[in-house]
Amino acid sequence: MFEPKITVELVDLEINREIYEREIAHDDVGAHAWFLGVTRRVTGDQVTKALHYEAHREMAIQQMLKIAEEAARKFSLAAVVLVHRLGTVPVGEASVLVGCSSAHRPESFSALPWIMEVLKRDVPVWKQDLDVNGAANWIHPAESNHAAES
Amino acid sequence: MLKKNVLLFASAKERVGSTEVSLELTAEGETQTVTAGYVMERLGMEYPCLLDLLPSCRLAVNCEYVSEASLVPLVDSEFALIPPVSGG
Numbered sequence: 736m737f738e739p740k741i742t743v744e745l746v747d748l749e750i751n752r753e754i755y756e757r758e759i760a761h762d763d764v765g766a767h768a769w770f771l772g773v774t775r776r777v778t779g780d781q782v783t784k785a786l787h788y789e790a791h792r793e794m795a796i797q798q799m800l801k802i803a804e805e806a807a808r809k810f811s812l813a814a815v816v817l818v819h820r821l822g823t824v825p826v827g828e829a830s831v832l833v834g835c836s837s838a839h840r841p842e843s844f845s846a847l848p849w850i851m852e853v854l855k856r857d858v859p860v861w862k863q864d865l866d867v868n869g870a871a872n873w874i875h876p877a878e879s880n881h882a883a884e885s
Numbered sequence: 886m887l888k889k890n891v892l893l894f895a896s897a898k899e900r901v902g903s904t905e906v907s908l909e910l911t912a913e914g915e916t917q918t919v920t921a922g923y924v925m926e927r928l929g930m931e932y933p934c935l936l937d938l939l940p941s942c943r944l945a946v947n948c949e950y951v952s953e954a955s956l957v958p959l960v961d962s963e964f965a966l967i968p969p970v971s972g973g
Contacts, residue, residue, distance in 0.1 A: 860972030861895035
């Protein structure tokens with residue numbers, strides 16, 4: 736078992752995945768896995784210009800920490816990185832980064848979707864779709880199939 | 886009767902037009918606690934604009950979600966109304 740290294744951040748600027756690579760590096764792992772959720776331009780008939788995110792920051796960090804720690808335990812991960820960007824995220828840029836490492840690939844492959852599912856359920860972050868006509872609409876989970884995110 | 890602030894976010898904040906609201910709450914006995922369900926009920930009574938949103942909201946106390954039946958402290962605590970989240 737690893738003593739997992741956990742990195743959790745809320746950022747207001749572009750997410751640069753490379754700077755987090757060292758956070759999941761470990762001599763005893765054979766797998767590094769990453770997921771980036773990015774703003775998509777077209778969803779059905781809707782054309783998105785950007786997504787705007789806000790959060791209950793203190794609670795979001797606390798919930799993200801809980802998720803990362805539980806994922807590390809559940810999937811025997813050596814390290815977890817969980818970063819969410821707030822503010823305006825233009826098309827093509829990342830709003831969320833998840834990274835993890837493990838001794839073998841199945842653990843990391845399984846951890847990524849689990850972390851994203853729980854993040855989308857419990858982390859107090861909200862997004863608005865800013866469309867090309869200048870309208871801003873809150874996106875609710877029931878509409879998530881229509882949301883311009885990953 | 887105790888006054889208690891509740892933080893608002895996203896669509897709840899927009900509907901009320903403020904980042905927090907103040908509620909007058911009656912504590913249970915001498916415990917200075919209330920149930921989360923009672924807080925939600927009082928929010929709906931004082932702010933009818935939230936009524937249709939409340940069933941999909943959760944209450945968080947000191948950054949943790951609480952169930953409707955949970956007894957939560959009125960003193961030294963932060964209450965936040967959490968509308969359906971949409972991170973990621």
